[in-house]
Amino acid sequence: MKSLNELIKGLIKENPAFVLMLGLCPFLAVSVSIANGIGMGVAATFVLVCSNVIISAIKNFIPARIRIPCYIVVIATFVTITELVMKAYSPALNRALGIYVPLIVVNCIVLGRAEAFASKNNVRDSLFDGIGMGIGFTLALLLISGIREFLGAGKLFSLTVIKSFEPALVIAMPPGALLVIALLLGFFNLIKGRK
Amino acid sequence: MNNRLTVLSSPHLHSRESVPRIMWTVVACLIPAGAAGVYLFGMPALRTIAWAAVAAVACEWIIQKLTKKKITVTDGSAIMTGLLLAYNLPADVPFWIPVLGSIFAVAIAKHAFGGLGQNIFNPALVGRAFLVASWPKYLTVFTKPGYDAVTSATPLAMLKEGRLAEQIPYLDLFLGRRAGCIGEVCIVALAAGALFLLIRGYISWHIPASFIATVGIFTYIFGPKGFFTGDWLFHILSGGLILGAFFMATDYVTSPPTARGHLIFGVGCGILTSVIRLWGGYPEGVSYAILMMNAATPLIDRFTKPRIYGTAKRKKATGTGV
Amino acid sequence: MDPGQFLAIFISAVFINNVILSRFLGLCSFIAISKQTKPAFAMSLAVMFVTTMSSIITWLIYRFLLIPFNMTYLRTISFILVIATFVQFVEMVIRKIAPAMYRFFGIYLPLITVNCAVLGVAVLNSDMFFVQGKTVPYGFVYSTFQGICVGAGYMLAMLLMSAIRERLETCNVPKPLKDFPLGFIIASIMSLAFMGFNGFRF
Structure with a gap:
């Protein structure tokens, strides 16, 4: 039961992107299309789950004072694996995500979960925490990239939805990313305020 | 609210001026330029202006109704935003362009910040920047004044693409016989409205003068055939410089309050405008320049804050923890 | 060396591809520490220093260690380790020799380790100024300059x-938009304004 809680808390209650406001850099930068969003979500989830598991497994061997560098080494290892796999099997996606793939290293979600959760909990809970947070991040990415792809390019999953719809190109550009997340956050606050 | 509100020391002057009075005066002073635009570009211009103004007012009314605030649509500020936005658009755009622009301007650039008096950026310009970035194909097609409504590039765009075959007579630029946005083309009409505002003291000369002078000097120095060969008069008369300098850069809310701040603001606008015109990707930079200086206004305010009488001038700006 | 190239790097890093407003690097610190000017200034000074130094160090590592030994796939891991070590080192030095300065921006230094802007500029440099495993002419100077400019762009924003x-502290902003959402709206409009420099050619 506890594991299940760890899993689902990341989806809404502690959604990393919208509630904890972590990992916003890749979140805004790659959310131009749903395909990119899913790619980034899956990559981040993979790194998150693996590093959570490893860190919680070795937490007792790491001296407290140098724990952060140790976490970073673990995380960077998995990021490098992701980078190489992506380069080999999906070069187009790798090009689209650009520098934001290596930057998963400094993604606050990964390090934040390592420090706040994996270093204090057992492997099983950390695994579920990683999966939950990863899915939460991916869902948030799906939401924002869906909105941006629809409004900014008039498409969903790269398919034209409404023929006569004239997309607002700005939504696919950086100002649009900032605008969409601002309005989404405002909308969530509004709902929270109503309750 | 907390007590961070700074009230300057007395004397506080009382004046008969009120927000609605100022706003409606400015709106009235904008009418000649709009009328000239309608005369030059025909009915499409009138339609665009009407859509923008109506949408701005309606959007303000709806937002104030929904948020249960005092309804202040009659203070003239919403209609001014709508007018200024329309003046910055080509005449022949689909109706939803001015409507969406007005909604964006009023909702995002004004009411998200708490309404009139608290917005950081000029709402009309935010609306325009949003439209240009979103639907560039509608915002960069201009019709030449006249009955046959041929599409044509603006003089600045022709200059940028090196297609300015022959000199456009200054008189044509002055009267507005050129392609361009609805409210920016007729310099005479703009000048008439601006003159009234200046004489009655609604706007001070500092921002427009420093803005226009900076553009003139800058474009003269960095001319096409080497230093000091620029056609400064052309640069002053074309584009949205006159409209921007007198009616948008001088907005009370989004520009600094002191004379020194005005000068910094105007010179900054002038430099940014010229840099974008001469080397940027867009032919015209007035609206972006004003927006950037809007963003810098709180910073300018910090450094030009009037010293309270009787207090010593601080020796050193220690990171200015004012 | 082409002076136009320097201007292009400057305009691009400060305005067009502003590290925060367009590349979204260092966004967390941007939103979190930008409530008051003084700490914001301290933080940006610290970031500018670290981006400059890390551009220099990572360029040297990439050029003289990773490329000769054919280990460029270790880029991410080596860069982040070097940056983390460097930041720790600077923190220790500042605490020892300049306690006043440490109080001024010491608390922001550890945050910079995980500031994406620092790693971002290092990765960008290695993408931009190395072509097929070889450095472009004057790549070192360009990298350093880009480090400074990215820091300057961060400071400007x-x-x-x-x-x-x-200034907005005294305004009655609509409640759902308070703080973060409005911060993003302001950033969005600033980003729109900086688009005026798009297509800059000197």
């Missing part, structure tokens, strides 16, 4: 934003 937010 931070200063503008913090001054705006200080």
